[in-house]
Amino acid sequence: MADAPKKRTTDIGPPHYEQFLPPAIKKNYGQWKYHEILRAGVMKHVAENGDAVYTVRAGGSRLMSIDKIRMICDLADKYADGHLRFTSRHNIEFMFTDEKKIDTLIADLKKIGHPVGGTGPSITSIVHTQGWVHCHSAATDASGIVKSVMDAVIGHFENMDLPAKCRIALACCLNMCGAVHCSDIAILGIHRRPPKINHDLLHKTCEIPNVVSACPTAAIKPTTVNGKPSVTVDEERCMFCANCYTVCPSMTLNNPLNDGVSIWIGGKVSNARHEPMFSKLAIPYIENNPPRWPEVVEAVVNIIDVWKNNARKYERIGEWIERIGWPNFFKLSGIEFGKMHIDDFKHAGLTFKRSAQLTY
Amino acid sequence: MADAPKKRTTDIGPPHYEQFLPPAIKKNYGQWKYHEILRAGVMKHVAENGDAVYTVRAGGSRLMSIDKIRMICDLADKYADGHLRFTSRHNIEFMFTDEKKIDTLIADLKKIGHPVGGTGPSITSIVHTQGWVHCHSAATDASGIVKSVMDAVIGHFENMDLPAKCRIALACCLNMCGAVHCSDIAILGIHRRPPKINHDLLHKTCEIPNVVSACPTAAIKPTTVNGKPSVTVDEERCMFCANCYTVCPSMTLNNPLNDGVSIWIGGKVSNARHEPMFSKLAIPYIENNPPRWPEVVEAVVNIIDVWKNNARKYERIGEWIERIGWPNFFKLSGIEFGKMHIDDFKHAGLTFKRSAQLTY
Amino acid sequence: MADELPKTPMLDELEKGPWPSFVSEIKMAAKRSPASKDLLGILERSYQEKIGHWKHGGIVGVLGYGGGVIGRYCDVPQDFPNVAHFHTIRVNQPAGWYYKTDALRKICDIWEKRGSGMTNMHGSTGDIILLGTSTDQLEPIFEELTAIGFDLGGSGSDVRTPSCCLGKSRCEWACYDTMAACHDFTKNYQDELHRPAFPYKFKFKFSGCPNDCVASVARADMSIIGTWRDNIRIDQKAVGDYASAGVDVTKEIVNLCPAKCMDWDGKMLKIDNSTCRRCMHCINVMPKALRPGKDTGACILIGSKAPIVEGALLSSVIVPFIKMEPPYQEIRDLVERIWDLWCDEGKNRERIGEFIQRVGLGNFLEMIEVEPAAQMVAHPRENPYVFYEEYFEEGEEEAEN
Amino acid sequence: MADELPKTPMLDELEKGPWPSFVSEIKMAAKRSPASKDLLGILERSYQEKIGHWKHGGIVGVLGYGGGVIGRYCDVPQDFPNVAHFHTIRVNQPAGWYYKTDALRKICDIWEKRGSGMTNMHGSTGDIILLGTSTDQLEPIFEELTAIGFDLGGSGSDVRTPSCCLGKSRCEWACYDTMAACHDFTKNYQDELHRPAFPYKFKFKFSGCPNDCVASVARADMSIIGTWRDNIRIDQKAVGDYASAGVDVTKEIVNLCPAKCMDWDGKMLKIDNSTCRRCMHCINVMPKALRPGKDTGACILIGSKAPIVEGALLSSVIVPFIKMEPPYQEIRDLVERIWDLWCDEGKNRERIGEFIQRVGLGNFLEMIEVEPAAQMVAHPRENPYVFYEEYFEEGEEEAEN
Numbered sequence A, B: 001m002a003d004a005p006k007k008r009t010t011d012i013g014p015p016h017y018e019q020f021l022p023p024a025i026k027k028n029y030g031q032w033k034y035h036e037i038l039r040a041g042v043m044k045h046v047a048e049n050g051d052a053v054y055t056v057r058a059g060g061s062r063l064m065s066i067d068k069i070r071m072i073c074d075l076a077d078k079y080a081d082g083h084l085r086f087t088s089r090h091n092i093e094f095m096f097t098d099e100k101k102i103d104t105l106i107a108d109l110k111k112i113g114h115p116v117g118g119t120g121p122s123i124t125s126i127v128h129t130q131g132w133v134h135c136h137s138a139a140t141d142a143s144g145i146v147k148s149v150m151d152a153v154i155g156h157f158e159n160m161d162l163p164a165k166c167r168i169a170l171a172c173c174l175n176m177c178g179a180v181h182c183s184d185i186a187i188l189g190i191h192r193r194p195p196k197i198n199h200d201l202l203h204k205t206c207e208i209p210n211v212v213s214a215c216p217t218a219a220i221k222p223t224t225v226n227g228k229p230s231v232t233v234d235e236e237r238c239m240f241c242a243n244c245y246t247v248c249p250s251m252t253l254n255n256p257l258n259d260g261v262s263i264w265i266g267g268k269v270s271n272a273r274h275e276p277m278f279s280k281l282a283i284p285y286i287e288n289n290p291p292r293w294p295e296v297v298e299a300v301v302n303i304i305d306v307w308k309n310n311a312r313k314y315e316r317i318g319e320w321i322e323r324i325g326w327p328n329f330f331k332l333s334g335i336e337f338g339k340m341h342i343d344d345f346k347h348a349g350l351t352f353k354r355s356a357q358l359t360y
Numbered sequence C, D: 001m002a003d004e005l006p007k008t009p010m011l012d013e014l015e016k017g018p019w020p021s022f023v024s025e026i027k028m029a030a031k032r033s034p035a036s037k038d039l040l041g042i043l044e045r046s047y048q049e050k051i052g053h054w055k056h057g058g059i060v061g062v063l064g065y066g067g068g069v070i071g072r073y074c075d076v077p078q079d080f081p082n083v084a085h086f087h088t089i090r091v092n093q094p095a096g097w098y099y100k101t102d103a104l105r106k107i108c109d110i111w112e113k114r115g116s117g118m119t120n121m122h123g124s125t126g127d128i129i130l131l132g133t134s135t136d137q138l139e140p141i142f143e144e145l146t147a148i149g150f151d152l153g154g155s156g157s158d159v160r161t162p163s164c165c166l167g168k169s170r171c172e173w174a175c176y177d178t179m180a181a182c183h184d185f186t187k188n189y190q191d192e193l194h195r196p197a198f199p200y201k202f203k204f205k206f207s208g209c210p211n212d213c214v215a216s217v218a219r220a221d222m223s224i225i226g227t228w229r230d231n232i233r234i235d236q237k238a239v240g241d242y243a244s245a246g247v248d249v250t251k252e253i254v255n256l257c258p259a260k261c262m263d264w265d266g267k268m269l270k271i272d273n274s275t276c277r278r279c280m281h282c283i284n285v286m287p288k289a290l291r292p293g294k295d296t297g298a299c300i301l302i303g304s305k306a307p308i309v310e311g312a313l314l315s316s317v318i319v320p321f322i323k324m325e326p327p328y329q330e331i332r333d334l335v336e337r338i339w340d341l342w343c344d345e346g347k348n349r350e351r352i353g354e355f356i357q358r359v360g361l362g363n364f365l366e367m368i369e370v371e372p373a374a375q376m377v378a379h380p381r382e383n384p385y386v387f388y389e390e391y392f393e394e395g396e397e398e399a400e401n
């Protein structure tokens, strides 16, 4: 890129956060003593000096119009002196010192379609990605599944009725834009067929050495087709990751007949009790079934129900399954175990059951 | 090999074990109800019908002369109707039904130099290998270190004064003839210099493709030296495993100046409580110091002492360290942590500390 | 503007149900924006055909910057001309995602004029995402954004917009000031953020305690997680209150402590802080009774990422403990040593985590001049393939390197 | 014979101390055997020089057998002519290592006449090891051994002598008859044991319960470990007796149960057998009160080995549960399918465990016609690199392979 013209303002970074802090937050910054969750979505934080701040958390839609942002600003002006924040999972929080505002704010939020909840042992917003709304790589839509699943589990958003937090995430392809790989439940868009190669265009759009080295399984080899440099894919070795497509537009993976989602469970991020864990494969494939992906919704609901009915307090999904063992999880959930569940990538050997500690 | 002549007896396998079983064992085979450890090295097994069998376990020397075997046979004749057995860790067991024989048998064993013990939460015989007594591959002796260590820890053989079982093993090279890789404490002979290649002989004694493929780090390449086919070793990649030597006598690793032992800890085999675990590197290198390897003895005794003084009941070394964390182990033992402790082989990445669960 | 919305029978199904509907959002925007109207149409077609209609990439941006804009074109511009271009703009969010409404409204105004009116609040990395505009609007948008005090985020092989948990602003457990640190790093690395010059992307995330509320351990090349070195502060009376209020201290806390370092006799809660792993569980359950220690700071972990290419990674410990005080000079020095090395030796599209996997942690530490510490490993090596670097030479007595 | 023993000042140090001395053993043998006398001498030299004096290998054996003898020559035959040859003979031990003294004495007599008089009782694999003889003695030794009912063990790329814990002979926990199974397999595979025809060695070990007293999980290509499918048998009164006798049931048992599936209220011990992992701990601690269930059998694990070449392996589950009844036909069939595959597709010096690592467990199961079971993995895959084998073809509705 050429140098920027002299007088343009550049590299100013974001505005300083301090100007945005609600007054009671600014005053007690670093002086918090403890907190309580008063009910789902409502918290009270108490400072060393006794000051209390109330937080109301509303489910965010993430994909939001400026119209909605303005409505939310209206509520912030009305209830919180024009202050608000978004959480790391895209929910919206209002903070104020007057406890009495809580109920009316919640009622006003409901009016514009935003439920309150997501604190404590509950389900909070699903972290997700672009899907068919914006990304070229998507094997499924993001927002449609998220909406359908949240509609089904909203009871667990509005009530803290689960053994522990349950963090759901969705990514529309293996690039996994989010912490999908470390979620209690992850919904992942997948392809099931090798790339279709546009041999006429490839040499113009892609750097062949980059393409070759992009493949995790070394399935791609350089070749010449109709006199033009191109690549071939050893279809036996391809596991449809689409990494070649990421570096080369002439190798499309998208395939309406075969794309779909897989479900992964038992990951977590916090260090509480168990160290962070990756999610593990539960269901290898469910067809794309827009607009509401009922099979995906059912699968997620089933996993949550089985967990809720069997886990002990504070056990996140991965911790629960680690205690009861995966054979019991498959038995209880009715999900079938098969070859695809068995790891065959780099560290596969370490996932084999290397002991006689077994359940039947 | 040529076919065997017709009348030779072949492929008869071992004698049937039944003929060797002590009468009370034969009678109650499969009918045992429970056992008690009466004291170190002495057990009582009780059958459903109330029959009791007493077992006295004597420390074995493993490397034994026929003279000693005959003395032991004399004791078996005297106390156990001519029956005896060896354990999976090379100890010697006598079984009989008359409780009163226990003390005199123990006294008689002492006379021929065999202590009694090794049951329950104790140290039992060290499983070991050939060393300089018989093997071409040995980076250290086996029997000499074993004798020196057992002399120092015999108190824990004759008394059940440890938190749990402590299984020590020794292997004189990385071939690890034994379960050294899964021991509470493993003493392992190691080389520290790359192979010396005899280029004149190599093409006669070794198959070059086998040699090349034997190297875990791909350090060996075919080449020609003085007109003869041979190999070169990239010394930067060599980590002295001696696998090339195993397949090729013309690549010696033995080096009196640099050979020695390393100490590995925290492995186990049983499924009790924790699943089986590999041993982990504690001390990367101690010089060979025959005849009694005092530095090795001291290192082993130190590890046992630190464990004994800090572990909880039933915690084997690996379980104890897993609870307190490796940083605490290094602190308590005074062993220094360094680059060599950090894995750099195939699955190294999985051994990095991938969480904020830390002790200081 | 766009009067009549296209027919979207499938999408309409997604206006039902209690959770906020993104379809309703797009419809709101579509009332005013032709781009959002075509977005509705093209999305409905994707739902019918079960395939996306966006073409692969295309480099667009603003002058002097290499990152911050994701180029996007649809593959059926004849049918949906208003989303022929549909670029995304990433904007650095303020630390902790706090806003005043006037600032937000100004962004909305720009976006009403120059974009689709659709946003993500926020993107997965943490940026404000302005979703859908055309190439000719980029410079004006940039000018207007900077005028109201906002700047672009990262994309491509550069520093990505750092993010942080709300830390000391509202959380009693914050062991350092995450928002201050996040803001400082974002400002300090503006050049690296806007002008891609690395082998690949580099993300910072700041969490105030091991609860890790920005998931830094899973998705940051450098994860800076608050912790403490001294003892957990206990208010024994408050423990008793929890017990009286029905908390089963043994079952819910002592037995779930991963370090097995707690003891509760019904009166006194004891913690062996020498083996406590600072997991936060006991503190989480009894916030009024237990608090992190006072000697607080952070541990730094490095290298997490999504699976592509070599498999997903979690960050791993590189600095077991460090005090977090501006200007964070020690961390800046470390970061710069790491970047220098990675820029010299890293391969194209090799994240720092993958680089460490390739060269080995021990070697990496040597190259960046950091001493190995036992906290950096889950456990020492299990395989005996040790590269001994010291040995005796014939005739020598001392070991040499 | 050998009257005067060589001077061995260093070795003499190893006659001191309470543990049985191997030096004293060699000295005893050396009184009669010139080979053992030279063994003393050459070993003293090794102690002085800190290096072994044995040359690499050399193939020797008995007619018609390919295994059972390890050839060994010293590299200083001029100084120690009596260990110029010093071959080892491996002899199949009887299952469980039980002997009558007459059998042992007969072996000693042969070895007095034809060898060094030194033995290992036993070798690491489990064989009787007769240590040190010369090539001309091999055939006579073999003839005399078979005459008293003993046969050679394995060496090289063949089945190695199987071994087992003492199982039902003296242990109340044995879930199947290990000695019977070990004897049966040893007899059944005599041909494979004596005539190397595999890519590499293959070891069987039989343990009667998950305590695994022959360390099978760490050092057998096939580890057959007893277990049960039904419920642990509890004698509640006996539990109470242990508690009265001072066992802290909560601390020593319930809290150490890896499945966290036990509960003790001071009166009644409850076990949730559906999640019990059959680890044995509770049974180990209270053998009078707890016993394995009655629906007993074994789980079969495959593939453990020492580190060379690709790193050490522990065996992993291939048959979660099987009844153990002679003639063990199902296991034999499985073993033969595995051997056929491995002989066809295994590389030179590739143990079965490494073979599985290379081809993948899923593929391996397919090739040996075993259905995948959740018990075979510690957990399902974490990476999304799934080889989907089923998909729809254009125009189809059903999935195909």
Ligand code: SRM
Residues within 6 Å of the ligand: A035, A043, A086, A087, A088, A089, A090, A091, A118, A119, A120, A121, A124, A125, A127, A164, A165, A167, A179, A182, A183, A184, A267, A268, A269, A270, A271, A272, A316, C096, C164, C165, C166, C167, C170, C171, C172, C173, C211, C212, C213, C214, C215, C284, C285
């Ligand atoms: C607001 C937010 C931080 C921010 O800067 O935005 C936040 C805020 C709090 N977190 Fe968090 N966490 C937030 C994302 C996270 C994340 C990140 C994520 O999910 O992507 C995690 C890691 C999740 C994981 O492990 O996969 C996270 C793991 C925790 C935990 C550990 C829970 C566990 O048992 O594993 C606690 C402790 C607790 O809840 O007892 C915690 C506790 C808290 C407390 C109680 C801290 C405090 O004293 O105020 C806050 C309210 C919790 C609540 O909602 O119940 N927070 N928290 C985030 C709200 C997200 C949302 O809108 O739902």
Ligand code: SRM
Residues within 6 Å of the ligand: B035, B043, B086, B087, B088, B089, B090, B091, B118, B119, B120, B121, B124, B125, B127, B164, B165, B167, B179, B182, B183, B184, B267, B268, B269, B270, B271, B272, B316, D096, D164, D165, D166, D167, D170, D171, D172, D173, D211, D212, D213, D214, D215, D284, D285
């Ligand atoms: C005799 C022998 C089997 C044989 O066929 O030879 C044997 C016999 C018994 N074992 Fe064992 N074990 C024997 C080697 C092993 C091994 C193998 C090894 O060390 O190489 C192991 C696995 C060790 C490991 O995990 O690294 C082993 C792990 C156990 C355990 C589990 C201990 C644990 O807590 O991890 C028990 C249970 C117990 O002791 O409470 C056990 C219990 C027993 C019992 C109590 C079983 C019984 O009811 O009779 C026997 C007496 C134990 C004792 O000595 O305290 N046996 N036992 C072996 C004696 C070796 C020796 O001479 O010292």
Ligand code: SRM
Residues within 6 Å of the ligand: A128, A129, A130, A134, A135, A136, A137, A175, A176, A177, A178, A179, A246, C057, C070, C072, C088, C090, C120, C122, C123, C124, C125, C126, C127, C128, C129, C153, C201, C203, C218, C219, C220, C304, C305, C306, C307, C308, C309, C351
């Ligand atoms: C917009 C966003 C998703 C969202 O809906 O929020 C996003 C969108 C894209 N990501 Fe991402 N990533 C986004 C956060 C992430 C995250 C999460 C995070 O940063 O915390 C990850 C996982 C963490 C990580 O960095 O590993 C992530 C891992 C990837 C990867 C895989 C990188 C890897 O090393 O494994 C790619 C592929 C690539 O870089 O070539 C990728 C590539 C992409 C591209 C640029 C598509 C491509 O192949 O070139 C997507 C553009 C979509 C579009 O049309 O706008 N995106 N991407 C997120 C950025 C918003 C923001 O700035 O706030």
Ligand code: SRM
Residues within 6 Å of the ligand: B128, B129, B130, B134, B135, B136, B137, B175, B176, B177, B178, B179, B246, D057, D070, D072, D088, D090, D120, D122, D123, D124, D125, D126, D127, D128, D129, D153, D201, D203, D218, D219, D220, D304, D305, D306, D307, D308, D309, D351
């Ligand atoms: C005699 C014995 C050690 C002992 O003192 O007891 C032994 C001795 C040798 N072993 Fe071993 N192994 C012996 C049990 C083992 C065991 C333990 C076991 O079987 O339970 C192991 C580990 C388990 C395993 O099989 O992996 C073992 C793993 C090795 C290896 C590494 C194999 C691997 O795949 O990693 C080698 C190297 C090789 O095969 O090339 C090896 C090679 C050797 C050779 C043949 C040396 C060589 O490089 O060719 C040694 C001959 C020594 C000699 O001079 O007599 N030996 N070897 C053991 C056999 C006695 C017996 O039959 O009872």
Ligand code: SF4
Residues within 6 Å of the ligand: A129, A130, A131, A135, A136, A137, A138, A139, A171, A172, A173, A174, A175, A176, A177
């Ligand atoms: S997960 Fe894949 S499809 Fe979804 S936004 Fe990220 S790169 Fe695009």
Ligand code: SF4
Residues within 6 Å of the ligand: A194, A195, A214, A215, A216, A217, A218, A219, A220, A233, A237, A238, A239, A240, A241, A242, A243, A244, A245, A253
């Ligand atoms: S989709 Fe993945 S596995 Fe298949 S060819 Fe492309 S990069 Fe290779």
Ligand code: SF4
Residues within 6 Å of the ligand: B129, B130, B131, B135, B136, B137, B138, B139, B171, B172, B173, B174, B175, B176, B177
């Ligand atoms: S461990 Fe090595 S040196 Fe020792 S007996 Fe086995 S092969 Fe020989």
Ligand code: SF4
Residues within 6 Å of the ligand: B194, B195, B214, B215, B216, B217, B218, B219, B220, B233, B237, B238, B239, B240, B241, B242, B243, B244, B245, B253
């Ligand atoms: S000793 Fe090991 S690493 Fe070194 S060259 Fe030989 S086989 Fe390779």
Ligand code: SF4
Residues within 6 Å of the ligand: C165, C166, C167, C168, C171, C172, C173, C174, C175, C207, C208, C209, C210, C211, C212, C213, C214
């Ligand atoms: S990471 Fe810790 S300090 Fe930050 S918000 Fe979460 S609980 Fe509070």
Ligand code: SF4
Residues within 6 Å of the ligand: A273, C256, C257, C258, C259, C260, C261, C262, C271, C275, C276, C277, C278, C279, C280, C281, C282, C283
């Ligand atoms: S912080 Fe975690 S490890 Fe430390 S005492 Fe509390 S529960 Fe135990």
Ligand code: SF4
Residues within 6 Å of the ligand: D165, D166, D167, D168, D171, D172, D173, D174, D175, D207, D208, D209, D210, D211, D212, D213, D214, D226
């Ligand atoms: S493995 Fe089990 S059955 Fe065999 S001796 Fe050991 S404890 Fe008894």
Ligand code: SF4
Residues within 6 Å of the ligand: B273, D256, D257, D258, D259, D260, D261, D262, D271, D275, D276, D277, D278, D279, D280, D281, D282, D283
């Ligand atoms: S056998 Fe092990 S897992 Fe089962 S109840 Fe006993 S201690 Fe728990």
